[in-house]
Amino acid sequence: MRTFLASSAGVTCAALLTLPLAPAAAAHPGQPAHARTTAPARPTPAPVPGSTASLPLTRLPAARADGRDRYDATLSRRTTRPFSLVGIVWDDPARTLTGTAEVRVRDAATGAWGDWRTLETHNAEHAADRTSREARGPRVHGATAPLWTGAADAVEARVSGPAPLPEGLRLDLVDPGTDARTPPAAPRPPAAPRPPVGPESLPRGRAPQPAIVDRAGWGADENLREPEFGYTGPVRAAFVHHTASGNDYTCAEAPSVIRGIYRYHVESNGWRDLGYNFLVDKCGTVYEGRAGGVAKPVMGAHTLGFNTDSTGIALIGTYTDTAPSAAALDGIAKLTAWKLGLNNMDPEGKVTLVSDGGNLYEKGAKVSLNVISGHRDGFATECPGKLLYEKLGTLRSKAAALQGR
Known part of the structure; x- marks a missing residue:
C-alpha cells in the first residue's frame, strides 16, 4: 500500500506488542488432574501489513561562489507515520543522482534525533537487464539504495549536486509491517533431504x-x-x-x-x-x-x-x-x-x-x-x-x- 503525504501533520500509531503466554497454574498436591486449570492462551497477533509513503522534496536553486548554478533539494523536518527504511526516488530510471543525499530521523522509542546519514546514490546497477520487460515497465524509477533506520516517526532530508537534479525527487518511507511469528522463524530444512553423512x-x-x-x-x-x-x-x-x-x-x-x-x-x-x-x-x-x-x-x-x-x-x-x-x-x-x-x-x-x-x-x-x-x-x-x-x-x-x- 502506497500513501502520499503532503502535510507535516503527525499520525499516531499504536505499537503492536507480543506478550508471552501465561504459565499453567500449578496443581495443589493431590489435586485431581481434571481439576487443574490453565490460563487461557492469548490469541496470536495478526501480522500488520507494511506500507510506503512518499514525500516530495523541494528544489532550491542557489548560486555558488564561482557563479555557477547549484541545485539543492530538501525536505524540512517532518513528523510522519512510523517507518523503518528510507530512500530517495526520482522519475527517470536512466538518470543518475550525482552529489550527496542525506537523511536524519527521529527514534520512535526515545524521541531523539540521530545524526545525518548518507544514502548510497548509485543504485541503478542493481536492476533488471535493459532489454527485459521488467526494466521497461511503466512503474520503474530511479532510486538510491535503501537505508535501514529502525523504528522512526520523523525525518528530514537534503540532496546536493550539480544541476540539474533528476525530476520528481521524493523521499520514500517504508514501514515493513510486522510478522505474527515470535520469535522470528528459524531457517527451514531444505526441500530435499540432506545427505545422511555429509x-x-x-x-x-x-x-x-x-x-x-x-x-x-x-x-x-x-x-x-x-x-x-x-x-x-x-x-x-x-x-x-x-x-x-x-x-x-x-x-x-x-x-x-x-x-x-x-x-x-x-x-x-x-x-x-x-x-x-x-x-x-x-x-x-x-x-x-x-x-x-x-x-x-x-x-x-x-x-x-x-x-x-x-x-x-x-x-x-x-x-x-x-x-x-x-x-x-x-x-x-x-x-x-x-x-x-x-x-x-x-x-x-x-x-x-x-x-x-x-x-x-x-x-x-x-x-x-x-x-x-x-x-x-x-x-x-x-x-x-x-x-x-x-x-x-x-x-x-x-x-x-x-x-x-
Missing part, C-alpha cells in the same frame, strides 16, 4: 543445500509482487552484493529489513519482485529472495547486464568500511557451494557470460568472469563494498572445499 556422501562438485529461510519465514506479502515467475538458463555464476542499507540492525530484525527492501524494490524501484535471489544476514542466516524456487534458475534484478545465467546474493549491510563477519562469510560459502554445484560449477573457476549492456561491457560482449564474482566485476560500482570484495578469494576457497574440490 558433503563427502555427494559426488565431487556438489554440496548439501544449506538451511534457507523461505519467503513465508521472513513474512513476504505475496500480493505485492507480480504473480508469474521468470527464469533464465542454468546458473553458472554468482554475483556477491551488499545491500548498502547500513549495519544498524540485529539479526532478529533481519526479516523486517528484508520485508522493507522487498517493498522498496517493488513499490519504489518498480521491479516485479525483490531484486536479489538470496540474502544473508550478519549472523550467517540464508534467506530466499526473489520468488520462483530456491533450486531453480530464477532471473533476478541484481547485476545490470549479467542477470542471465547467474544468481545474486546480497549480504545485508554496508561493507565499505565494515568487515563482514565470519558467520556471514560461512553462510555465503555454503550457499554458493550448493547453488553452483547444481550445475557442477567450480567456485574457483572462470565462466564466460554474455553482457546485456552496462557501463563496463557493451551489449553482446563475451566476458570472462570468476564463477564467484563481486558486483563490481560486471558493473563499475562500489558494491559489494571494499572489505567484502577483499574476502571473495576466501569465499571461493571455502565453497570449493565444500564441493570436495
Whole structure:
C-alpha cells in the first residue's frame, strides 16, 4: 500500500506488542488432574501489513561562489507515520543522482534525533537487464539504495549536486509491517533431504543445500509482487552484493529489513519482485529472495547486464568500511557451494557470460568472469563494498572445499 503525504501533520500509531503466554497454574498436591486449570492462551497477533509513503522534496536553486548554478533539494523536518527504511526516488530510471543525499530521523522509542546519514546514490546497477520487460515497465524509477533506520516517526532530508537534479525527487518511507511469528522463524530444512553423512556422501562438485529461510519465514506479502515467475538458463555464476542499507540492525530484525527492501524494490524501484535471489544476514542466516524456487534458475534484478545465467546474493549491510563477519562469510560459502554445484560449477573457476549492456561491457560482449564474482566485476560500482570484495578469494576457497574440490 502506497500513501502520499503532503502535510507535516503527525499520525499516531499504536505499537503492536507480543506478550508471552501465561504459565499453567500449578496443581495443589493431590489435586485431581481434571481439576487443574490453565490460563487461557492469548490469541496470536495478526501480522500488520507494511506500507510506503512518499514525500516530495523541494528544489532550491542557489548560486555558488564561482557563479555557477547549484541545485539543492530538501525536505524540512517532518513528523510522519512510523517507518523503518528510507530512500530517495526520482522519475527517470536512466538518470543518475550525482552529489550527496542525506537523511536524519527521529527514534520512535526515545524521541531523539540521530545524526545525518548518507544514502548510497548509485543504485541503478542493481536492476533488471535493459532489454527485459521488467526494466521497461511503466512503474520503474530511479532510486538510491535503501537505508535501514529502525523504528522512526520523523525525518528530514537534503540532496546536493550539480544541476540539474533528476525530476520528481521524493523521499520514500517504508514501514515493513510486522510478522505474527515470535520469535522470528528459524531457517527451514531444505526441500530435499540432506545427505545422511555429509558433503563427502555427494559426488565431487556438489554440496548439501544449506538451511534457507523461505519467503513465508521472513513474512513476504505475496500480493505485492507480480504473480508469474521468470527464469533464465542454468546458473553458472554468482554475483556477491551488499545491500548498502547500513549495519544498524540485529539479526532478529533481519526479516523486517528484508520485508522493507522487498517493498522498496517493488513499490519504489518498480521491479516485479525483490531484486536479489538470496540474502544473508550478519549472523550467517540464508534467506530466499526473489520468488520462483530456491533450486531453480530464477532471473533476478541484481547485476545490470549479467542477470542471465547467474544468481545474486546480497549480504545485508554496508561493507565499505565494515568487515563482514565470519558467520556471514560461512553462510555465503555454503550457499554458493550448493547453488553452483547444481550445475557442477567450480567456485574457483572462470565462466564466460554474455553482457546485456552496462557501463563496463557493451551489449553482446563475451566476458570472462570468476564463477564467484563481486558486483563490481560486471558493473563499475562500489558494491559489494571494499572489505567484502577483499574476502571473495576466501569465499571461493571455502565453497570449493565444500564441493570436495
